[in-house]
Amino acid sequence: MDEQRPQTEGGVRDLYALLKRRGYLWPSFEIYGGVAGFYDLGPLGSLLRENVEALWRSKFVLEEGFQLVDCPNITPEIVFFHSGHLDKFSDVMVSCLECSRPFRADHLLEGGPGTDPALIARLFRDRGIVCPDCGGALSEPEEFNLMFSTRIGPGSDKRGYLRPETAQNIFINFSNLYRHARSRLPFGAAQIGRGFRNEISPRQGLVRLREFHMAEGEFFFDPLVEGFAPFSRYRDTMVNLVPASSPDATLRMDLGTAVEDGTITSEVLAHFMGATASFATSLGIAQERTRFRQHLPSEMAHYARDCWDLEISTSYGWVEMVGIADRSAYDLTQHSKGSGTDLSAFRRFDEPKVIEGTRLVPDMKVLGPIFRGRAREAGEIISSMDPSSAGSAIGEGIRIEIDGQHYDVPDNAYRIESFRDVVHQERFVPNVIEPSFGMDRLMFAILEHSYFEDPNRAEEGESGKVEPYRILRLDPGIAPVKCGVFPLLNREDLSRIARDLDADLRRQGLQTNYDASDSIGRRYARMDEIGTPFCATVDHDSLKDGCATIRERDTQMQKRIPLKDIPAIVKRMVGGEKTFSDM
């Protein structure tokens, strides 16, 4: 084919122009000049996003069984205090007054000065710190937090933030989710929603936004359990890997081998890399334009122990679309400590563990009169004592300490008992693998990869300027409009049939676009430009044979199909059950 995928910067601009012209996306707040880092999705963009999200739900909620939740965007400060975001997403910045280079203040100071700008300002003055580049004087330190802040409630000083990731809602709901999962591991929870980051300089269109759509899954599992049975589904999946150990080489191998040779550290991690690769394929992203790159230790987020990004090749270069992070037990541990709520799960033993030994049993009847209000506390201390270390004391009385006071405990206040306990389970904090998807970036990659210009079908304007024929070869499953519906001629008898067909298609849940204006070729061109995979045209023969012509976008092939069968057939082709050539 002579069609070209534009790789140039100009090509991306043409694509953005098309997306804006055809109602996929518009810069937000445009009539007031716009604000960087915000985009509105137009009618087609909204449908596209719904379709991408629906595929994500079918992959992760239906197929992987993740529990879907939906939680507030506004989050009280304490959550991010304990998750570490308050600290890690806040930087105190200074810049050189001479050469205007910005620096993170803590990079210029020894010994972790914290995030108080006043304290840092004093340290800078005391130590006479100047610009490490040119020796110029430095500006006053200023705090910059990547999270948008707000206040919760009027007149309240309860600070809140717009969440920078959706994950925290799931972690703090762990107990509810665990109970809902009938207290069994492993299980996953997912959220599709918005995230907010007050980026210093958002750029590159949909790639770096201040408010963006994300879909995140948190998969909770027991790290002591070896292997992961569902991984068999992706064991043979071939992927491109760029491990941290050889950041300049791309290895092509199947996930099973990658786990065996230690390139990927666990089957759970590899499983979700496989699920991610499969999801990308279902979006119509070509395998050869994807790779998984492992983070270098220096680029890991504060919560991550290991992380593989799915990167997709775009005209901006390789762009991170999905982060698959091993968050270990970090978040649950932090929130458990921070809230005082137990966020652990039970590990059931295959064979119950039998623990035999001896222990001290206090006799509260004796302790009561001696310790009075402190009797319960004394009893607890005694039962927690180890009889073997207390052994020598037995028969001689034992000493305990309450609030710094020492007491002798008489021999008749306790007895030694041997016991045999059968333990079936123990508590532990589950580990987490998190696949986190940047939906806007994925949409951009899908659009860019499906954008083609065909110079052979170019249209020449009067000024001699050549407008290429533009096609979005979107996968039928995610295309916002599934079928264009046209009467060949704008005549009452034809348009009545076409309108009926249009209504039938919509009743089948298929988004259509009815169009009777201009020439038939122009109408096909319009549909090609917004990525509509099929068009149905009613012509004079339809009056006699009850058929219409179905035309396929990518091949321009046409077939006659009975009107009454068209909705079901289009639905099957959109669902991927049949192809056009099967008809």
Next chain:
RNA sequence: GCGGAUGUGGUCUAGCUCGGUAGGACCGUAGCUUCCCAAGCUACUUGCCCGGGUUCAAAUCCCGGCAUCCGCACCA
């Protein structure tokens, strides 16, 4: 946040040097044509990024802001 470039209907652009009625193409709308791959004809809608200044007069010159692109920095 710094430096550079840029900002004209929905889109692409001419005009800016040298101030004087903002022009074209595409897209869109309505009609004609009655038509299976952007045909043609007619009519129409829509614009100088925002604010201030200079001037008789500003798309044009000056100042400030905002936005976009590139580089630096930041960020995942």
